[in-house]
Amino acid sequence: MLIIDYDVGNLRNVQKLIESLGQTTKVTNSIDEINNASSYLLPGVGAFSDAMKKLTDLGLVDVIKHNVLVEKKPILGICLGMQILGTDSEEGGLSNGLDLLGFSVKKIEISENYRLPHIGWNDIKIEKNSILLNGLPDSPDFYFVHSYHAQCNDPSIIAATCDYSQKIVAAVEKDNIFGAQFHPEKSQAYGAHIIKNFINFCENQKND
Numbered sequence: 001m002l003i004i005d006y007d008v009g010n011l012r013n014v015q016k017l018i019e020s021l022g023q024t025t026k027v028t029n030s031i032d033e034i035n036n037a038s039s040y041l042l043p044g045v046g047a048f049s050d051a052m053k054k055l056t057d058l059g060l061v062d063v064i065k066h067n068v069l070v071e072k073k074p075i076l077g078i079c080l081g082m083q084i085l086g087t088d089s090e091e092g093g094l095s096n097g098l099d100l101l102g103f104s105v106k107k108i109e110i111s112e113n114y115r116l117p118h119i120g121w122n123d124i125k126i127e128k129n130s131i132l133l134n135g136l137p138d139s140p141d142f143y144f145v146h147s148y149h150a151q152c153n154d155p156s157i158i159a160a161t162c163d164y165s166q167k168i169v170a171a172v173e174k175d176n177i178f179g180a181q182f183h184p185e186k187s188q189a190y191g192a193h194i195i196k197n198f199i200n201f202c203e204n205q206k207n208d
Contacts, residue, residue, distance in 0.1 A: 111165050
């Protein structure tokens with residue numbers, strides 16, 4: 001498993017969590033290493049437009065799309081990494097995403113009793129049978145930090161939601177493509193559980 005490094009946030013905590021689960025991983029933006037890897041984590045914090053510019057400057061946009069869409073290698077996007085799996089975002093002006101899943105990223109609409117960013121622990125509601133969320137109890141809580149959220153054109157990809165002034169997509173899942181709006185690496189046992197689920201899925205794909 002490879003963690004894609006596009007200079008957006010501290011990736012070491014994600015790496016430490018994966019390694020604590022017995023999985024070898026590496027942080028890199030090398031095109032050759034990405035092409036040779038069997039699965040990917042795409043973490044990220046910051047602005048959507050900046051993230052896509054960095055991926056473009058590194059020559060990684062088409063590389064990721066080919067490996068995920070054509071080669072069918074698994075990918076898990078975390079926080080901003082989930083958002084850039086989508087089609088586009090209004091953050092920082094309209095920007096195109098990787099377009100791996102059909103959703104647009106919009107600013108969370110809040111009432112006067114709420115503030116942005118949505119930060120801290122929040123329960124999620126599991127919306128469908130999910131590889132990523134398999135084995136979790138009802139209403140598990142995860143750690144969020146974000147002001148924008150995914151508005152899905154295809155509701156079948158929504159794996160979980162949460163409430164923060166409005167319904168927010170907390171996780172997405174389609175075939176080999178997964179996304180978590182929350183931070184598994186900050187979410188203690190439940191966060192480790194979903195990373196383990198993703199690792200198991202990746203291992204099963206390799207063995208098929």
